[in-house]
Amino acid sequence: MTKEFAGKVALVTGGGSGIGAACARQLADEGAKVVVADMHLEGAQQVVETIKAAGGEAASYQIDVSDPVAVAAMVDFTVTTFGGLDCAVNNAGIGGPLKPIAEYEIDEWRHVIDVNQNSVFYCMKYELQAMLPNGKGSIVNMSSILGTNGIAAAPAYVSAKHALVGMTKSAAIAYSAQGVRINAVAPGYIHTPLVENSLDEESLKALVGLHPIGRLGRADEVANLTLFLLSDRASFITGSYHLVDGAYAAQ
Template identity: 40%
Template sequence: MKLQDKVSIVTGGGSGLGRSMCLNLAKEGSKVVVADMNLENAEETVKMIKDNGGEAISVEIDVVNTTQIENMVKTVIDQFGSIDILCNNAGIPGTGVKTAEVSDEAWHKVINVDLTSMFLVSKRVIPQMLKQGKGVIINTSSASGLIASEAGIEYTTAKHGVVGLTKQLAFDYGHEGIRVVAIAPGVIETPLTIKVGATGPEGILHDLTMKAPAGRYGKPDDIGKVVAFLASDDADFIHGHTIPIEGGSSIR
């Protein structure tokens, strides 16, 4: 119970990696705020946590809507009194096509959801963490934030941006008690990756993943367990870095 009585917010917590983060944070004793655009999914995650004896609430949120972000922060502080851990996890996939084929609309949408949202949410959570004198922010980048890939220029650029955002947040606030890190998952078996075809034999990332040292796709729990560790004091000396959790696919 390394996170006993801590309060965590997980964006995109209604499914996939976010759900695994929520479950593993709760397993370590954290109270969890499951924030998701799909309220039904968020409430399902909350039920899973409560069924295992944990404490959680759901919040419906669009992570690029500043009014909704501010309302979420107020709700969490009013109900729990603190925000100890923020997992900026909400995101969408890229188009998986080459640069000249990516529409301007697709570029802006992916950059906004996968990168700008992390700035918007962090900016509004940081004042509470500064008030507390302590906090942890964990940002979800990607193996595509470390190397070029077939995921698409808008996705690769956004996820590289998350790496830079993480470094700058750590630089700005590490001395004030806020520890900031990022994770770089590879292809994980989730409803989202299955939907875009990344896990099938003909999927856009199949060869890269299966040729990596691990020789398999990741499981959501591979991510959730690492996030719970990074949120704990056991990871207190890890600042500003992006931790690959991708079976070795980015070492090529």
């Protein structure tokens, strides 16, 4: 049986844990050669080892996605290592401080915007340059339910995720006729290190209560939708924003 991504090359940022790791593993399971990129090299290497142990092909890459020169080098590494780039998941991100906007330090704001928003521009810029000569490709940008909703204590994160949706739509309009599809996925609160490490047990319980489904999401559930959007089965889907949120945003 032919695997859905056989013969394709994929790049996943923030691939060393959580949603990124789930996407990287699923892509490899479906036959893709995967570059697992993360600021924390050890996490990326662990994901690569898991992929290789299952018979897949993967390589790790350490990256600070807020550095455009480093992002260009990452895409070049992907093309050089595996011969091209067909799919990309721009997933790397940080939560940032939890406090209202008047209390935010300027450097804190800039850091969150650099990692969560500017990095997606850098990634798409160089990913598109690798894809367009082949007349095909698919990109998924990892947004959030906070790409349309807001909360008082995360103004930088909310701003970046809103902007990411706008970038996705603009890029999809610009490049869909050239064969590259670009979509955004919007997870609700997912059991990932980003959530678990930033909140205490009481806060985590409160988050569960915000989801009518009665639980937080799983990384593999977000990866399931991401892979569909990357695949040829989603050939007429581009410029869209897709929720995976247990009805959080439906309230």
